[in-house]
Amino acid sequence: MQLSNRSNRLLRPPKPWFVYLSLFIGLVLSYVPFGHRPGIPDWAALVLVFWCIREPQYIGMGIGFFLGILVDIGHGTPMGQHALAYVVLAFIANGLARRIMWFPSLLQALHVLPMLLVAQALMAGVRVFVGEEFPEWNYFLSSIVGAALWLPLTYLLLLPQFQPVDRDENRPI
Amino acid sequence: MPVSNFQTHPVFRRGVSPKVRLLIYITVCVVMLVADLRFRYMEPLRGYLFTAASPVSTVASESAKLVSNATEHFSSLTDLQDENVKLRQYRLEGAERLLRFDELEQENVKLRELLGMRKKTPVKSIAAEVLYNVPDSSSRKVILDRGKKAGITHGLAVVDADGLLGQVTRVYPTQSEVTLVTDRNQAVPVQVMRNGLRGVMFGTGQGLRTLGDVSKRWQQAVQSDIGPGSLELRFVLANADIKPDDVLVTSGLDGIFLPGFPVAKVESVDREAGDFAHIACRPLGGVEKSLRVLVLGRSELPPSPPRPETGEPPLPVLPKAQQPGGRD
Numbered sequence: 001m002q003l004s005n006r007s008n009r010l011l012r013p014p015k016p017w018f019v020y021l022s023l024f025i026g027l028v029l030s031y032v033p034f035g036h037r038p039g040i041p042d043w044a045a046l047v048l049v050f051w052c053i054r055e056p057q058y059i060g061m062g063i064g065f066f067l068g069i070l071v072d073i074g075h076g077t078p079m080g081q082h083a084l085a086y087v088v089l090a091f092i093a094n095g096l097a098r099r100i101m102w103f104p105s106l107l108q109a110l111h112v113l114p115m116l117l118v119a120q121a122l123m124a125g126v127r128v129f130v131g132e133e134f135p136e137w138n139y140f141l142s143s144i145v146g147a148a149l150w151l152p153l154t155y156l157l158l159l160p161q162f163q164p165v166d167r168d169e170n171r172p173i
Numbered sequence: 174m175p176v177s178n179f180q181t182h183p184v185f186r187r188g189v190s191p192k193v194r195l196l197i198y199i200t201v202c203v204v205m206l207v208a209d210l211r212f213r214y215m216e217p218l219r220g221y222l223f224t225a226a227s228p229v230s231t232v233a234s235e236s237a238k239l240v241s242n243a244t245e246h247f248s249s250l251t252d253l254q255d256e257n258v259k260l261r262q263y264r265l266e267g268a269e270r271l272l273r274f275d276e277l278e279q280e281n282v283k284l285r286e287l288l289g290m291r292k293k294t295p296v297k298s299i300a301a302e303v304l305y306n307v308p309d310s311s312s313r314k315v316i317l318d319r320g321k322k323a324g325i326t327h328g329l330a331v332v333d334a335d336g337l338l339g340q341v342t343r344v345y346p347t348q349s350e351v352t353l354v355t356d357r358n359q360a361v362p363v364q365v366m367r368n369g370l371r372g373v374m375f376g377t378g379q380g381l382r383t384l385g386d387v388s389k390r391w392q393q394a395v396q397s398d399i400g401p402g403s404l405e406l407r408f409v410l411a412n413a414d415i416k417p418d419d420v421l422v423t424s425g426l427d428g429i430f431l432p433g434f435p436v437a438k439v440e441s442v443d444r445e446a447g448d449f450a451h452i453a454c455r456p457l458g459g460v461e462k463s464l465r466v467l468v469l470g471r472s473e474l475p476p477s478p479p480r481p482e483t484g485e486p487p488l489p490v491l492p493k494a495q496q497p498g499g500r501d
Contacts, residue, residue, distance in 0.1 A: 027229070028229055028232065028233050029233070030308065031226075031229060031230045031233035031234070031308060032233040032234065032236065032237045032308065033233075033234055033237055033305045033306040033307070033308045034237070034308065038310075040310075060191075061191075061194055061195060061198050062198075065198055065201075065202070068202075069222070070222070070226060073219060073222045073223050073226055074223075074226060074229075074230050074308065075307060075308055075309035076307045076309055076312065076314055076343070076350055077309050077312075078206055078209050078210050079205045079206065079208075079209040079215040079218075079219060080201075080202040080203070080205035080206040080209065081206065083198075083202050083205070084199065084202035084203070084206070087195065087198040087199060087202060088195070088199070091191060091195045094191060095191065126206065127311060129206075129210075130210060132311060132357060132358075133357075135311060139310070
Protein backbone atom coordinates (compact mmCIF):
# COMPACT_ATOMS: atom_id res chain seq x y z
CA MET A 1 0.00 0.00 0.00
CA GLN A 2 1.41 3.33 -0.92
CA LEU A 3 0.11 5.46 1.87
CA SER A 4 3.25 7.60 1.86
CA ASN A 5 6.11 8.25 -0.52
CA ARG A 6 8.33 5.80 1.41
CA SER A 7 6.39 2.85 0.11
CA ASN A 8 7.71 0.82 -2.83
CA ARG A 9 4.35 0.23 -4.36
CA LEU A 10 3.27 2.38 -7.25
CA LEU A 11 -0.35 3.44 -7.43
CA ARG A 12 -2.40 3.97 -10.53
CA PRO A 13 -3.17 7.61 -11.23
CA PRO A 14 -6.54 8.73 -9.85
CA LYS A 15 -9.46 9.00 -12.22
CA PRO A 16 -10.75 12.57 -12.37
CA TRP A 17 -14.38 11.47 -12.21
CA PHE A 18 -13.67 9.58 -9.01
CA VAL A 19 -12.00 12.63 -7.44
CA TYR A 20 -14.96 14.86 -8.31
CA LEU A 21 -17.46 12.20 -7.28
CA SER A 22 -15.83 11.87 -3.87
CA LEU A 23 -15.88 15.66 -3.44
CA PHE A 24 -19.56 15.61 -4.36
CA ILE A 25 -20.26 12.85 -1.84
CA GLY A 26 -18.44 14.90 0.79
CA LEU A 27 -20.69 17.83 -0.11
CA VAL A 28 -23.84 15.70 0.16
CA LEU A 29 -22.66 14.38 3.54
CA SER A 30 -22.12 17.92 4.75
CA TYR A 31 -25.73 18.67 3.77
CA VAL A 32 -27.01 15.86 6.00
CA PRO A 33 -28.60 17.42 9.06
CA PHE A 34 -26.95 15.61 11.95
CA GLY A 35 -28.77 17.74 14.46
CA HIS A 36 -26.66 19.77 16.82
CA ARG A 37 -24.36 16.98 17.94
CA PRO A 38 -20.82 18.10 18.64
CA GLY A 39 -17.95 16.39 16.85
CA ILE A 40 -19.49 15.75 13.44
CA PRO A 41 -16.56 16.16 11.04
CA ASP A 42 -16.71 18.59 8.14
CA TRP A 43 -16.87 15.95 5.39
CA ALA A 44 -16.42 18.32 2.50
CA ALA A 45 -13.30 19.86 4.05
CA LEU A 46 -11.92 16.43 4.84
CA VAL A 47 -12.24 15.14 1.27
CA LEU A 48 -10.95 18.43 -0.08
CA VAL A 49 -7.84 18.37 2.10
CA PHE A 50 -7.22 14.75 1.11
CA TRP A 51 -7.16 15.48 -2.60
CA CYS A 52 -5.25 18.72 -2.05
CA ILE A 53 -2.48 16.67 -0.44
CA ARG A 54 -2.66 13.73 -2.87
CA GLU A 55 -3.12 15.65 -6.13
CA PRO A 56 -1.90 19.21 -5.53
CA GLN A 57 -1.59 19.78 -9.27
CA TYR A 58 -5.26 19.29 -9.96
CA ILE A 59 -7.16 20.05 -6.78
CA GLY A 60 -6.54 23.37 -5.14
CA MET A 61 -7.97 26.71 -4.15
CA GLY A 62 -10.39 27.05 -7.06
CA ILE A 63 -12.15 23.78 -6.26
CA GLY A 64 -12.09 24.72 -2.57
CA PHE A 65 -13.73 28.03 -3.33
CA PHE A 66 -16.62 26.49 -5.26
CA LEU A 67 -17.06 23.72 -2.72
CA GLY A 68 -17.18 26.32 0.05
CA ILE A 69 -19.81 28.38 -1.75
CA LEU A 70 -21.97 25.27 -2.19
CA VAL A 71 -21.63 24.39 1.50
CA ASP A 72 -22.54 27.99 2.40
CA ILE A 73 -25.70 27.73 0.31
CA GLY A 74 -26.74 24.48 1.96
CA HIS A 75 -25.99 25.67 5.47
CA GLY A 76 -27.53 29.09 5.10
CA THR A 77 -24.34 30.66 6.44
CA PRO A 78 -23.08 34.01 5.12
CA MET A 79 -21.83 33.60 1.55
CA GLY A 80 -18.10 33.17 1.71
CA GLN A 81 -17.74 31.79 5.22
CA HIS A 82 -16.93 28.24 4.17
CA ALA A 83 -15.38 29.42 0.89
CA LEU A 84 -12.82 31.53 2.76
CA ALA A 85 -11.96 28.68 5.11
CA TYR A 86 -11.68 26.11 2.29
CA VAL A 87 -9.49 28.37 0.14
CA VAL A 88 -7.03 28.82 3.00
CA LEU A 89 -7.27 25.10 3.77
CA ALA A 90 -6.49 24.22 0.16
CA PHE A 91 -3.56 26.67 0.10
CA ILE A 92 -1.95 25.17 3.21
CA ALA A 93 -2.63 21.61 2.07
CA ASN A 94 -1.20 22.24 -1.40
CA GLY A 95 1.86 23.90 0.07
CA LEU A 96 2.57 21.10 2.51
CA ALA A 97 1.57 18.26 0.17
CA ARG A 98 5.13 17.29 -0.85
CA ARG A 99 6.26 17.21 2.76
CA ILE A 100 3.28 15.38 4.23
CA MET A 101 3.51 12.53 1.74
CA TRP A 102 6.83 11.44 3.30
CA PHE A 103 5.28 10.74 6.68
CA PRO A 104 3.45 7.63 7.87
CA SER A 105 -0.31 7.87 8.17
CA LEU A 106 -0.44 8.79 11.83
CA LEU A 107 1.89 11.74 11.35
CA GLN A 108 -0.05 12.72 8.24
CA ALA A 109 -3.15 12.94 10.41
CA LEU A 110 -1.21 15.12 12.85
CA HIS A 111 -0.39 17.44 9.97
CA VAL A 112 -4.00 17.55 8.85
CA LEU A 113 -5.36 18.36 12.32
CA PRO A 114 -3.95 21.91 12.54
CA MET A 115 -5.10 22.60 8.97
CA LEU A 116 -8.67 21.67 9.84
CA LEU A 117 -8.39 23.69 13.05
CA VAL A 118 -7.24 26.76 11.12
CA ALA A 119 -10.21 26.39 8.77
CA GLN A 120 -12.62 26.08 11.68
CA ALA A 121 -11.03 29.02 13.48
CA LEU A 122 -11.51 31.12 10.32
CA MET A 123 -15.19 30.19 10.21
CA ALA A 124 -15.54 31.02 13.89
CA GLY A 125 -13.81 34.34 13.14
CA VAL A 126 -16.37 35.12 10.44
CA ARG A 127 -19.14 34.39 12.93
CA VAL A 128 -17.62 36.73 15.47
CA PHE A 129 -17.41 39.33 12.69
CA VAL A 130 -21.13 38.81 12.07
CA GLY A 131 -21.78 39.46 15.75
CA GLU A 132 -22.20 36.02 17.20
CA GLU A 133 -20.31 34.66 20.16
CA PHE A 134 -17.12 32.70 19.72
CA PRO A 135 -18.17 29.04 19.82
CA GLU A 136 -17.28 26.84 22.73
CA TRP A 137 -14.34 24.49 22.64
CA ASN A 138 -16.35 21.44 21.59
CA TYR A 139 -16.94 23.15 18.27
CA PHE A 140 -13.34 22.21 17.48
CA LEU A 141 -14.05 18.58 18.33
CA SER A 142 -15.11 18.05 14.72
CA SER A 143 -11.55 18.75 13.50
CA ILE A 144 -10.15 16.18 15.92
CA VAL A 145 -12.68 13.60 14.76
CA GLY A 146 -11.87 14.53 11.17
CA ALA A 147 -8.12 13.99 11.71
CA ALA A 148 -8.86 10.67 13.43
CA LEU A 149 -10.73 9.58 10.30
CA TRP A 150 -7.64 10.25 8.15
CA LEU A 151 -6.43 6.67 7.93
CA PRO A 152 -9.78 5.03 7.04
CA LEU A 153 -10.41 7.86 4.59
CA THR A 154 -7.03 7.27 2.94
CA TYR A 155 -7.82 3.60 2.37
CA LEU A 156 -11.31 4.37 1.13
CA LEU A 157 -10.34 7.05 -1.35
CA LEU A 158 -7.25 5.23 -2.64
CA LEU A 159 -9.16 2.01 -3.20
CA PRO A 160 -9.62 2.48 -6.96
CA GLN A 161 -5.89 3.28 -7.33
CA PHE A 162 -4.91 -0.02 -5.69
CA GLN A 163 -6.25 -1.87 -8.71
CA PRO A 164 -3.48 -3.63 -10.65
CA VAL A 165 -2.84 -2.61 -14.23
CA ASP A 166 -3.44 -6.14 -15.43
CA ARG A 167 -6.83 -6.89 -14.12
CA ASP A 168 -6.99 -10.14 -12.15
CA GLU A 169 -10.45 -11.66 -12.04
CA ASN A 170 -9.80 -13.33 -8.69
CA ARG A 171 -8.25 -10.32 -6.94
CA PRO A 172 -9.90 -7.12 -8.18
CA ILE A 173 -8.07 -4.94 -5.65
CA MET B 174 18.76 36.09 -21.50
CA PRO B 175 18.19 32.33 -21.61
CA VAL B 176 21.12 30.26 -20.42
CA SER B 177 20.29 27.20 -22.44
CA ASN B 178 18.59 26.55 -25.73
CA PHE B 179 16.16 24.03 -24.23
CA GLN B 180 12.51 24.83 -24.47
CA THR B 181 10.90 25.15 -21.06
CA HIS B 182 8.77 22.12 -20.45
CA PRO B 183 5.10 22.85 -19.62
CA VAL B 184 5.66 21.23 -16.24
CA PHE B 185 7.61 24.27 -15.13
CA ARG B 186 5.10 26.80 -16.37
CA ARG B 187 3.40 27.59 -13.09
CA GLY B 188 1.24 30.58 -13.94
CA VAL B 189 0.25 32.91 -11.13
CA SER B 190 2.00 32.02 -7.89
CA PRO B 191 -0.13 30.33 -5.21
CA LYS B 192 0.30 33.21 -2.79
CA VAL B 193 -1.12 35.69 -5.27
CA ARG B 194 -3.99 33.36 -6.07
CA LEU B 195 -4.67 32.94 -2.35
CA LEU B 196 -4.81 36.71 -1.95
CA ILE B 197 -7.21 37.02 -4.89
CA TYR B 198 -9.51 34.30 -3.52
CA ILE B 199 -9.45 35.77 -0.02
CA THR B 200 -10.33 39.19 -1.42
CA VAL B 201 -13.23 37.69 -3.39
CA CYS B 202 -14.47 35.88 -0.27
CA VAL B 203 -14.26 38.96 1.92
CA VAL B 204 -16.04 41.07 -0.70
CA MET B 205 -18.77 38.43 -0.91
CA LEU B 206 -19.09 38.30 2.87
CA VAL B 207 -19.47 42.06 3.13
CA ALA B 208 -21.85 42.16 0.17
CA ASP B 209 -23.96 39.45 1.76
CA LEU B 210 -23.94 40.60 5.36
CA ARG B 211 -23.94 44.35 4.97
CA PHE B 212 -25.84 44.96 1.76
CA ARG B 213 -27.68 41.68 1.12
CA TYR B 214 -26.60 41.72 -2.54
CA MET B 215 -26.13 37.97 -2.52
CA GLU B 216 -29.73 36.98 -1.83
CA PRO B 217 -30.79 36.52 -5.49
CA LEU B 218 -27.68 34.46 -6.27
CA ARG B 219 -28.24 32.46 -3.10
CA GLY B 220 -31.84 31.88 -4.15
CA TYR B 221 -30.83 30.50 -7.55
CA LEU B 222 -28.05 28.32 -6.18
CA PHE B 223 -30.25 27.08 -3.37
CA THR B 224 -32.93 26.05 -5.83
CA ALA B 225 -30.33 24.35 -7.98
CA ALA B 226 -28.88 22.50 -4.99
CA SER B 227 -32.23 21.61 -3.45
CA PRO B 228 -32.36 18.07 -4.96
CA VAL B 229 -29.01 17.33 -3.30
CA SER B 230 -30.07 18.69 0.06
CA THR B 231 -33.38 16.85 -0.17
CA VAL B 232 -31.58 13.57 -0.84
CA ALA B 233 -29.25 14.24 2.09
CA SER B 234 -32.02 15.11 4.51
CA GLU B 235 -34.31 12.30 3.38
CA SER B 236 -31.58 9.74 3.95
CA ALA B 237 -31.03 11.14 7.44
CA LYS B 238 -34.77 11.02 8.07
CA LEU B 239 -34.91 7.43 6.86
CA VAL B 240 -32.35 6.37 9.45
CA SER B 241 -33.90 8.31 12.30
CA ASN B 242 -37.43 7.20 11.43
CA ALA B 243 -36.50 3.54 11.03
CA THR B 244 -37.78 2.79 14.52
CA GLU B 245 -41.01 4.59 13.75
CA HIS B 246 -41.56 2.57 10.59
CA PHE B 247 -41.44 -0.63 12.57
CA SER B 248 -43.62 0.59 15.43
CA SER B 249 -46.20 -1.92 16.48
CA LEU B 250 -49.83 -1.97 15.46
CA THR B 251 -51.06 -1.38 18.99
CA ASP B 252 -49.07 1.82 19.25
CA LEU B 253 -50.68 3.10 16.10
CA GLN B 254 -54.14 2.13 17.32
CA ASP B 255 -53.52 3.90 20.60
CA GLU B 256 -52.41 6.99 18.75
CA ASN B 257 -55.46 6.80 16.52
CA VAL B 258 -57.82 6.65 19.48
CA LYS B 259 -56.05 9.60 21.08
CA LEU B 260 -56.26 11.65 17.89
CA ARG B 261 -59.97 10.92 17.48
CA GLN B 262 -60.61 12.05 21.01
CA TYR B 263 -58.54 15.16 20.45
CA ARG B 264 -60.50 15.92 17.29
CA LEU B 265 -63.79 15.56 19.08
CA GLU B 266 -62.71 17.96 21.81
CA GLY B 267 -61.41 20.35 19.17
CA ALA B 268 -64.62 20.21 17.14
CA GLU B 269 -66.68 21.29 20.08
CA ARG B 270 -64.42 24.26 20.68
CA LEU B 271 -64.38 25.12 16.98
CA LEU B 272 -68.17 25.21 16.82
CA ARG B 273 -68.22 27.69 19.66
CA PHE B 274 -65.37 29.63 18.08
CA ASP B 275 -67.41 30.45 14.97
CA GLU B 276 -70.21 31.74 17.09
CA LEU B 277 -67.87 33.74 19.29
CA GLU B 278 -66.12 35.27 16.32
CA GLN B 279 -69.40 36.47 14.86
CA GLU B 280 -70.35 37.86 18.22
CA ASN B 281 -66.98 39.59 18.42
CA VAL B 282 -67.45 41.18 15.00
CA LYS B 283 -70.89 42.47 16.00
CA LEU B 284 -69.67 43.84 19.32
CA ARG B 285 -66.76 45.55 17.61
CA GLU B 286 -69.18 47.13 15.15
CA LEU B 287 -71.35 48.29 18.02
CA LEU B 288 -68.37 49.82 19.77
CA GLY B 289 -67.11 51.40 16.56
CA MET B 290 -63.71 49.76 16.85
CA ARG B 291 -61.35 49.11 13.98
CA LYS B 292 -61.82 45.70 12.46
CA LYS B 293 -59.17 43.13 13.29
CA THR B 294 -56.74 42.58 10.50
CA PRO B 295 -57.59 39.47 8.53
CA VAL B 296 -55.17 36.60 8.85
CA LYS B 297 -53.69 34.48 6.11
CA SER B 298 -52.40 31.03 6.86
CA ILE B 299 -50.43 28.59 4.74
CA ALA B 300 -49.88 24.98 5.73
CA ALA B 301 -46.35 23.76 5.17
CA GLU B 302 -44.11 20.88 5.99
CA VAL B 303 -40.64 20.97 7.52
CA LEU B 304 -38.19 19.48 5.04
CA TYR B 305 -35.06 19.44 7.16
CA ASN B 306 -32.97 21.26 9.73
CA VAL B 307 -30.30 23.54 8.39
CA PRO B 308 -27.07 21.59 9.04
CA ASP B 309 -25.15 24.63 10.33
CA SER B 310 -24.41 23.91 13.99
CA SER B 311 -24.41 27.49 15.22
CA SER B 312 -27.93 28.37 14.14
CA ARG B 313 -31.33 26.81 14.68
CA LYS B 314 -33.20 26.99 11.43
CA VAL B 315 -35.40 24.73 9.36
CA ILE B 316 -36.41 24.67 5.71
CA LEU B 317 -40.10 24.54 4.74
CA ASP B 318 -41.49 23.08 1.53
CA ARG B 319 -43.42 26.23 0.61
CA GLY B 320 -41.94 29.40 -0.77
CA LYS B 321 -42.74 32.56 -2.63
CA LYS B 322 -45.02 30.73 -5.04
CA ALA B 323 -47.28 29.67 -2.17
CA GLY B 324 -47.46 33.25 -0.93
CA ILE B 325 -44.94 33.10 1.87
CA THR B 326 -43.24 36.38 2.56
CA HIS B 327 -40.39 37.53 4.73
CA GLY B 328 -41.25 37.92 8.41
CA LEU B 329 -44.31 35.69 8.77
CA ALA B 330 -44.80 33.72 11.98
CA VAL B 331 -44.63 29.91 11.98
CA VAL B 332 -46.76 27.98 14.48
CA ASP B 333 -47.83 24.44 15.24
CA ALA B 334 -50.78 23.17 17.25
CA ASP B 335 -49.18 24.06 20.59
CA GLY B 336 -47.51 27.37 20.02
CA LEU B 337 -45.11 29.59 18.16
CA LEU B 338 -42.13 27.96 16.45
CA GLY B 339 -40.30 30.75 14.69
CA GLN B 340 -40.28 33.27 11.90
CA VAL B 341 -39.65 33.14 8.16
CA THR B 342 -36.27 34.77 7.51
CA ARG B 343 -35.49 33.83 3.90
CA VAL B 344 -37.84 33.11 1.03
CA TYR B 345 -36.78 31.04 -1.95
CA PRO B 346 -39.07 30.33 -4.93
CA THR B 347 -40.29 26.95 -3.69
CA GLN B 348 -38.82 26.75 -0.19
CA SER B 349 -38.34 29.07 2.73
CA GLU B 350 -36.07 29.26 5.72
CA VAL B 351 -37.48 29.61 9.23
CA THR B 352 -35.43 30.82 12.17
CA LEU B 353 -36.68 29.02 15.25
CA VAL B 354 -37.35 30.86 18.50
CA THR B 355 -34.44 29.00 20.09
CA ASP B 356 -31.95 30.58 17.65
CA ARG B 357 -29.55 33.02 19.27
CA ASN B 358 -30.60 35.84 16.98
CA GLN B 359 -34.34 35.43 17.23
CA ALA B 360 -36.35 37.78 19.45
CA VAL B 361 -40.10 37.64 20.11
CA PRO B 362 -42.06 40.29 21.99
CA VAL B 363 -44.20 38.50 24.55
CA GLN B 364 -46.42 39.14 27.53
CA VAL B 365 -47.36 37.07 30.54
CA MET B 366 -50.85 35.70 30.01
CA ARG B 367 -51.72 36.00 33.70
CA ASN B 368 -51.11 39.73 34.13
CA GLY B 369 -50.07 41.21 30.80
CA LEU B 370 -46.47 41.94 31.84
CA ARG B 371 -44.42 42.59 28.68
CA GLY B 372 -40.93 41.46 27.80
CA VAL B 373 -38.78 40.29 24.95
CA MET B 374 -37.98 36.61 24.52
CA PHE B 375 -34.60 35.56 23.13
CA GLY B 376 -33.28 32.18 22.11
CA THR B 377 -30.07 31.07 23.74
CA GLY B 378 -28.77 28.67 21.08
CA GLN B 379 -28.28 26.29 23.98
CA GLY B 380 -24.55 25.93 24.43
CA LEU B 381 -22.81 23.38 26.52
CA ARG B 382 -19.92 24.02 28.84
CA THR B 383 -18.19 20.87 30.03
CA LEU B 384 -17.06 17.56 28.66
CA GLY B 385 -19.64 15.76 30.80
CA ASP B 386 -22.32 17.55 28.84
CA VAL B 387 -21.25 16.04 25.56
CA SER B 388 -22.90 12.67 26.11
CA LYS B 389 -25.94 14.40 27.51
CA ARG B 390 -26.11 16.59 24.44
CA TRP B 391 -25.87 13.54 22.20
CA GLN B 392 -28.85 12.01 23.90
CA GLN B 393 -30.72 15.26 23.74
CA ALA B 394 -29.98 15.64 20.07
CA VAL B 395 -31.16 12.10 19.43
CA GLN B 396 -34.44 12.80 21.16
CA SER B 397 -34.35 16.25 19.58
CA ASP B 398 -35.90 17.51 22.75
CA ILE B 399 -35.42 21.06 23.91
CA GLY B 400 -34.21 21.30 27.45
CA PRO B 401 -35.01 24.05 29.89
CA GLY B 402 -33.17 27.29 29.37
CA SER B 403 -33.39 27.23 25.61
CA LEU B 404 -35.34 30.49 25.81
CA GLU B 405 -34.70 33.52 27.94
CA LEU B 406 -36.99 36.39 28.85
CA ARG B 407 -34.89 39.53 29.04
CA PHE B 408 -35.41 43.07 30.23
CA VAL B 409 -37.87 42.17 32.98
CA LEU B 410 -37.14 43.90 36.28
CA ALA B 411 -36.03 41.74 39.18
CA ASN B 412 -39.07 42.66 41.26
CA ALA B 413 -41.58 42.02 38.45
CA ASP B 414 -44.58 39.81 39.06
CA ILE B 415 -43.55 36.66 37.28
CA LYS B 416 -43.20 33.14 38.59
CA PRO B 417 -42.49 29.63 37.30
CA ASP B 418 -45.25 28.00 35.20
CA ASP B 419 -46.48 31.35 33.89
CA VAL B 420 -47.47 31.07 30.24
CA LEU B 421 -46.02 33.63 27.84
CA VAL B 422 -47.93 34.63 24.71
CA THR B 423 -47.00 36.90 21.82
CA SER B 424 -47.93 40.50 22.50
CA GLY B 425 -48.14 41.50 18.85
CA LEU B 426 -46.49 44.83 19.64
CA ASP B 427 -43.95 44.44 16.86
CA GLY B 428 -46.70 44.39 14.24
CA ILE B 429 -45.39 41.12 12.80
CA PHE B 430 -46.57 38.40 15.10
CA LEU B 431 -50.29 38.12 15.76
CA PRO B 432 -51.08 38.64 19.44
CA GLY B 433 -52.06 35.80 21.72
CA PHE B 434 -50.03 32.85 20.48
CA PRO B 435 -48.57 30.78 23.29
CA VAL B 436 -44.79 30.82 23.09
CA ALA B 437 -43.26 29.42 26.24
CA LYS B 438 -43.65 28.49 29.85
CA VAL B 439 -41.45 30.00 32.56
CA GLU B 440 -39.09 27.40 34.02
CA SER B 441 -37.19 29.32 36.66
CA VAL B 442 -36.80 32.90 37.83
CA ASP B 443 -33.53 34.11 39.32
CA ARG B 444 -33.97 37.53 40.89
CA GLU B 445 -30.45 37.76 42.32
CA ALA B 446 -28.73 38.20 38.96
CA GLY B 447 -28.87 42.01 38.91
CA ASP B 448 -31.35 44.73 37.99
CA PHE B 449 -33.06 42.40 35.58
CA ALA B 450 -34.32 38.97 36.53
CA HIS B 451 -32.77 35.97 34.81
CA ILE B 452 -35.79 34.06 33.52
CA ALA B 453 -35.35 30.71 31.78
CA CYS B 454 -38.24 29.37 29.72
CA ARG B 455 -39.18 26.28 27.77
CA PRO B 456 -40.99 26.53 24.43
CA LEU B 457 -44.57 25.25 24.30
CA GLY B 458 -44.65 24.47 20.60
CA GLY B 459 -42.79 21.48 19.25
CA VAL B 460 -39.74 23.52 18.28
CA GLU B 461 -37.40 21.20 16.34
CA LYS B 462 -39.99 18.42 16.63
CA SER B 463 -43.04 19.46 14.65
CA LEU B 464 -43.04 18.45 11.01
CA ARG B 465 -46.32 20.01 9.94
CA VAL B 466 -46.60 23.69 10.58
CA LEU B 467 -48.74 26.68 9.74
CA VAL B 468 -47.29 29.91 8.38
CA LEU B 469 -49.36 32.81 9.65
CA GLY B 470 -49.32 36.49 8.99
CA ARG B 471 -51.38 39.59 8.73
CA SER B 472 -52.60 39.89 5.18
CA GLU B 473 -52.02 43.63 5.43
CA LEU B 474 -49.51 45.64 7.38
CA PRO B 475 -50.70 47.35 10.56
CA PRO B 476 -50.79 51.14 10.51
CA SER B 477 -47.40 52.69 11.08
CA PRO B 478 -46.81 54.34 14.45
CA PRO B 479 -47.67 58.06 14.60
CA ARG B 480 -44.87 60.47 13.80
CA PRO B 481 -43.62 62.28 16.89
CA GLU B 482 -44.35 66.00 17.18
CA THR B 483 -41.48 68.42 16.79
CA GLY B 484 -39.42 68.95 19.91
CA GLU B 485 -39.01 65.25 20.56
CA PRO B 486 -36.20 63.22 19.05
CA PRO B 487 -37.54 60.99 16.26
CA LEU B 488 -37.90 57.29 16.92
CA PRO B 489 -35.05 55.18 15.65
CA VAL B 490 -35.93 53.83 12.23
CA LEU B 491 -34.96 50.30 11.35
CA PRO B 492 -32.85 49.89 8.22
CA LYS B 493 -34.89 48.81 5.26
CA ALA B 494 -33.75 45.20 5.27
CA GLN B 495 -34.97 44.66 8.83
CA GLN B 496 -38.24 46.49 8.60
CA PRO B 497 -41.10 44.37 9.91
CA GLY B 498 -42.81 42.41 7.24
CA GLY B 499 -40.21 43.42 4.70
CA ARG B 500 -42.64 43.11 1.80
CA ASP B 501 -41.31 44.10 -1.55
